[in-house]
Amino acid sequence: MIFRKSSYSLIGGIIALLVITGYQTYQYAEQLWNHRVLDKQQLYTLKENTRLIDVFEQLHPLAPQQRFVLKGWLRLYPQLAKIKAGTYQLPAQASFAKIAAILRSGNVYQYHITFVDGETMTQWWQQLQQAPGIKINQASLTQVTAELGFSNGNMEGWLLPETYYYTQGTTAEALLNRAYQAMRQFLAQTWQTRKAGLPIRSPYQLLVLASIIEKETGEVEEMPKVASVFVNRLHQHMRLQSDPTVIYGLGDAYTGNLTRANLRQKTRYNTYVIYGLPPTPIAMPGRSAIQAAAHPANTNYYYFVADGSGGHHFSVNLQEHNQAVRKYILKR
Numbered sequence: 001m002i003f004r005k006s007s008y009s010l011i012g013g014i015i016a017l018l019v020i021t022g023y024q025t026y027q028y029a030e031q032l033w034n035h036r037v038l039d040k041q042q043l044y045t046l047k048e049n050t051r052l053i054d055v056f057e058q059l060h061p062l063a064p065q066q067r068f069v070l071k072g073w074l075r076l077y078p079q080l081a082k083i084k085a086g087t088y089q090l091p092a093q094a095s096f097a098k099i100a101a102i103l104r105s106g107n108v109y110q111y112h113i114t115f116v117d118g119e120t121m122t123q124w125w126q127q128l129q130q131a132p133g134i135k136i137n138q139a140s141l142t143q144v145t146a147e148l149g150f151s152n153g154n155m156e157g158w159l160l161p162e163t164y165y166y167t168q169g170t171t172a173e174a175l176l177n178r179a180y181q182a183m184r185q186f187l188a189q190t191w192q193t194r195k196a197g198l199p200i201r202s203p204y205q206l207l208v209l210a211s212i213i214e215k216e217t218g219e220v221e222e223m224p225k226v227a228s229v230f231v232n233r234l235h236q237h238m239r240l241q242s243d244p245t246v247i248y249g250l251g252d253a254y255t256g257n258l259t260r261a262n263l264r265q266k267t268r269y270n271t272y273v274i275y276g277l278p279p280t281p282i283a284m285p286g287r288s289a290i291q292a293a294a295h296p297a298n299t300n301y302y303y304f305v306a307d308g309s310g311g312h313h314f315s316v317n318l319q320e321h322n323q324a325v326r327k328y329i330l331k332r
Contacts, residue, residue: 025069025072028069029069029070029072029073030073032066032069032070032073032096033070033073033095033096033097034095034096034097035095035096036093036094036095037056037059037060037094037095037096037099038059038060038090038091038092038093038094038099039092040092041089041090041091041092042089042090043087043088043089043090043109044059044087044088044089044090045086045087045088045168046083046084046085046086046087046088046103047085048085050083050085051081052074052080052081052083052100052103053067053070053071053074053081055083055099055103056070056096056099059090059099060096070096080100080104081100082104083100083103083104084103084104084105084106086106086108086109086167086168087108087109087133087167087168088102088103088107088108088109089102089109090102108167108168109167109168110165110166110167111131111132111133111134111165111166111167111168111170112163112164112165112166113127113128113131113134113163113164113166113175114162114163114164115127115159115160115161115162115163115164115179115284116161117161117214117284117285117286117288117289118161118214118215118218118283118284118285118286119161119283119284120156120248120282120283120284121141121145121154121155121156121159121284122141124159124284125141125144128172128175128176129172133166133167133168133169133170134166134170134171134172134175135169135170135171135172136171136172137171137172137173138172138173144172144173144176147173148173148176148177148180154280155176155180156211156280156281156282156283156284157183157207157208157210157211157280157281157282157283157284157285158180158183158184158207158281159176159179159180159182159183159284160179160180160182160183160186160284160286160287161284161285161286162179162182162286164178164179186287186290187203187206187207187290188203190206190290190291190294191203191206191294193294193295194206194294194295195294195295195296198231198294198296199231199234199235200234200293205277206290206293206294207281207285207290207293208277208278208279208280208281208282209227209230209231209277209293210281210285210289210290210292210293211281211282211283211284211285211289212230212240212242212244212245212271212277212278212282213226213227213230213285213289213292213293214283214284214285214286214289215242215244215248215282215283216242216244216304216312217311217312218310219310219311219312220288222311222312223288223289223291223292224292224295224296224297225296225297225299225301225304225312225314226292226304226312227292227293227295227296227297228296228297228298228299228301229299229301229302229303229304229314230242230296231296232299232300232301232302233302234276234277236302237275238302239271239272239273239274239275240271240276240277241271241272242271243258244282244283245269245270245271245278245282246258246262246263246265246267246269246270246271246272248269248278248282248283249265249267249268249269249270249278250262250265250267269282299314300316301314301315301316302315302316302317302318302321303315303316303317303318303320303321303324304321305321305324305325305328305329306328306329307324307328308328313327313328
């Protein structure tokens with residue numbers, strides 16, 4: 001009897017010790033699971049078939065005991081380890097629990113890129129090549145435009161300037177196609193509501209005119225007046241005489257200083273030489289410029305000149321325009 005009582009006491013003690021040890025281990029695991037491990041915010045790309053315990057090891061080196069305890073925790077709660085591949089933004093002071101929750105969510109990080117009104121397709125392509133997370137499948141802009149169905153290789157004007165969000169691995173073609181579809185939709189809507197009697201025969205011509213307006217002024221409020229000048233000139237079969245069209249036609253030959261010789265140089269885009277609109281847009285027009293082209297102000301203006309304040313002085317005839325040039329440009 002004495003031996004049996006001692007045996008029972010020993011077994012009871014062992015059980016009690018195991019219970020206490022198990023409880024303490026559980027407490028430690030719970031504390032470790034909620035321990036904050038990231039010093040600063042960071043982007044993390046989770047590859048397919050990566051185990052959560054290996055993610056933890058990559059983000060925060062684990063001692064053998066910590067790795068053992070966390071593996072036990074994940075065996076106890078296997079649903080916590082059902083993570084999804086992708087690129088995620090992990091916040092500063094994130095715990096193992098927070099990291100796991102983010103990787104389970106599937107809410108991958110959204111990069112963004114802002115295409116600015118008035119820039120050219122060449123500038124946008126350069127921006128795309130430097131943007132993080134973008135996958136460049138085609139080696140040249142010509143290949144990309146052909147891939148998107150532009151057989152003439154010219155997408156100028158056809159992409160809507162705004163901010164676009166995308167995920168890791170989005171292709172340049174996919175992003176440009178989104179901008180193209182957005183422009184097509186907005187242009188079609190604007191064309192349907194255009195002012196009656198415009199000397200413009202197609203949505204594409206509206207896009208061309210809008211691109212000139214965009215390059216002529218950065219002031220949204222005066223875009224309808226700038227548009228009215230060009231519309232009035234088109235009605236009277238006058239040359240548009242827009243400096244930005246000359247610059248675009250010069251391409252890489254433009255040195256930053258527009259000369260009289262440049263104004264006389266014949267290109268397809270030089271509206272000091274050609275009549276009507278140039279053959280393509282000269283930049284990517286924004287919504288305001290397109291709206292202005294479709295809804296120009298009612299004016300009798302035929303000229304404008306920069307007034308030095310960021311805006312322009314508008315004139316109804318050449319004599320008044322020459323006076324404005326002397327005042328604002330020649331300072332006489």
